[in-house]
Amino acid sequence: MILAHETLSLYDKMLFEKAIVQAPFQKANPMTNEACFLYVLEGENKTYSALERTHIKVGESVLMKCGNFMFKLLPDKNAGTYEAIAVHFYPEILKKAYGNTLPSFLKKYTNQHTPTLVKLEAITLIQQYIESVLFYFKNPNLVNEDLLVLKLKEIIVLLLQTDSSDKIKTVLSNLFTTQTFDFKETIEAHLFSSLTVSGLAELTNNSLSSFKRKFKKIYNDSPNNYIKNRRLQKASSLLAVSELSISHIAYDCGFNDIAHFSKSFKQKFSISPSAFRLNQKHKILNQS
Structure with missing residues (x-):
């Protein structure tokens, strides 16, 4: 307001x-x-x-x-x-x-x-x-x-x-020379930002319905599902190799709410983020 x-x-x-x-x-x-x-x-x-x-x-x-x-x-x-x-x-x-x-x-x-x-x-x-x-x-x-x-x-x-x-x-x-960006370029550039699907639609100068149609045609998936999975994949990689806090990783991957991140992570990997990290550490120790 x-x-x-x-x-x-x-x-x-x-x-x-x-x-x-x-x-x-x-x-x-x-x-x-x-x-x-x-x-x-x-x-x-x-x-x-x-x-x-x-x-x-x-x-x-x-x-x-x-x-x-x-x-x-x-x-x-x-x-x-x-x-x-x-x-x-x-x-x-x-x-x-x-x-x-x-x-x-x-x-x-x-x-x-x-x-x-x-x-x-x-x-x-x-x-x-x-x-x-x-x-x-x-x-x-x-x-x-x-x-x-x-x-x-x-x-x-x-x-x-x-x-x-x-x-x-x-x-x-180049103050007033408009540059044209590919739809996919913009999506990939902001996959891990905190922008919502509606925010991405506005950034690509599309209505929400047009954005969803274009997205489905390119990625063969819905925007919400594709983006969530890409963010969770990045989070799992960071949990495995970094010492960053779970909250830091969640925010870095575009999740604004830690509880939502933990719930989404468990739904995808059948394990909590903290338990996933612990398992990865045990695997590394067993390999050494």
Whole structure:
């Protein structure tokens, strides 16, 4: 549930957006002709693109080029809410803001697959920039067109001064070139993430019914059954060879609930995860 939402617009397009959300909350966010820079003020954000995913916390940020995205918003432990601020980039706004001086990196497009998102750690310059934008949300009477153009250009300059500048430049140079990803590529990339079947459907830009039909045609199995079995197979491998805790393995394999993981594991292997691990250790000892 969105508790508060404010925007600042440039040339009749939303440039800055600030939102407070009652979390946990999941949201699909297709961006067909825009890109976005997102900064977390409170809580955490798990961002998924067709082939990538990242996890950003307070003070961290992510730059996303156009494409399909899924957000899982997690609450601040004390406040119980998630808060973030976003800067939106549109090709027509950038061209109008820069005029005849559009930077070369915004005009050079390549055909190669480029990252769809770049995570940035906590950076003082970015933090100070965000604080300056928050000031204008509190004082909207001070905002005008010239100021917003300056703030738009400023964030691009700052992003290019970070340690991730090479990746940033690659993303910026392909900011509005939509990449097409194979359906199976996206599934395989997120098999062990915590995305639900409905989340995967939205990420592949399909309705749930269309997604299930495509999935059945490719994998000859239902999404729920196939994904659960792949996750359990990975879990069994990790239990056999690693010293990671059972809860860590469950989360690493895409299970959000330990009790559900243990029940599913026992249904498939006729033994609990802890007993399975113990059996594997005994086998190794007997072989040595």
